[in-house]
Amino acid sequence: MNPEDIDKLFKEKLERLPAAPSADAWARLQQKMEPPKKRENTWLLYVAASVSVLLIMGLLYFNKLVKPETTLVARNNPPEQVSTASPEIIEQPAVIAQNNILQDQVNEEDAAPMAALAHDIDNPESTVVAATQKRLVPDKNKAKYYGSDNKANELVNLNQSSPISEAVATIAAEESAVNIIEVIIKRDGSSENEYGNSAEELQPNSKKSLLKAIYKQARNLKNGERVELAALGVNTEKMNAEGKNIKEKISKVISL
């Protein structure tokens, strides 16, 4: 057998080898023909997915960041120690404590304001009240500080805090119970006269003196005088810094 015969044998039999492609082969070929478009789509999908994941993670991280802080401070600073509050302590727990004291005081000494209080406390569900209180939260201190016109400040607050969305809303929700009482203090003008006179002597180490201080500041606020937040055991700068941080974080997330 010559080598050429082998070549011939194989050529005859195998040159046109019958072979049937699988049924989906044409579809696969079409897929191979248009990879750029598909790649672009998947690329967009990946971007969208990662952005949403980042958003969610950011929100979760933010919530985590806020929640432990408030609980921690609340645990570490029972009402007895509030008066010795260092500048690092943030306002909310202190306010809770103060409000508790206030309620006690009111219970003991005056029934009429208590009724007003109760009335207001009974209506936290009212969304209008809640909404205004939420808006009030981040800039409450400013409102007191500039204290000449509450309504004007509220308007400012509205504008300032409008970009703060869900994240702040959650904090606000947490604090709303506190704020309800906080607002009442401002409106509770009738009881101010009773306690206002003796509010001069400030003894920072007692609940009573702190309460008096609060009433004094409340009266100042009402009369349009300057309000000293330091007297209330509130650190304005930290509050403002926190507000700024929140805004920065959210604007970063949005710009992403």
Next chain:
Amino acid sequence: MSEPELLKALRKGEGKAQKYLYEHYAGIMLGICIRYLKNEMDAEEIMLNGFVRIFQNIHQFEEKGSFEGWMKRIVINEALGFLRKKEPLHLAIEKEHIQLPNDATVESALAAEDLLKLLYDLPAGYRTVFNLYAIEGYSHKEIAEMLDITEGTSKSQLSKARAMLQKRLVDNETTVY
């Protein structure tokens, strides 16, 4: 559809013409790929890649040679590229000394499948050169260019491939009877 019409439509990128071409040549091209690649899945993949390349480079086809020959060349090049990655073409070492029986005659009653099996038994390098020379009809010069080897290597690989195939064919005959 005549070939010039088909080519015109293909150059426009008409999907209908592409499907027409595929339906007429997919079997032939797959048959070629199967000779080079043992794995059927690989062969089909290479066939599809070959068609993609044909569609994308259709404007490069100058109407000098046959269109089918041009397409085959593309598909074969795809297969060679794949082999280069997967199987070391030129590391095929002669493992056995082949003694040819002088009086061996082989009946051509063997089916294509049997011959394909014999082809698969060859080392990848032998098989490729044999495919290109004996079945496709390329010259040693062309094969040397395609595989980036010397003409001498191509010739020696071919003769070794032939010898091995002949031995196997004879063995096959003797086992049958």
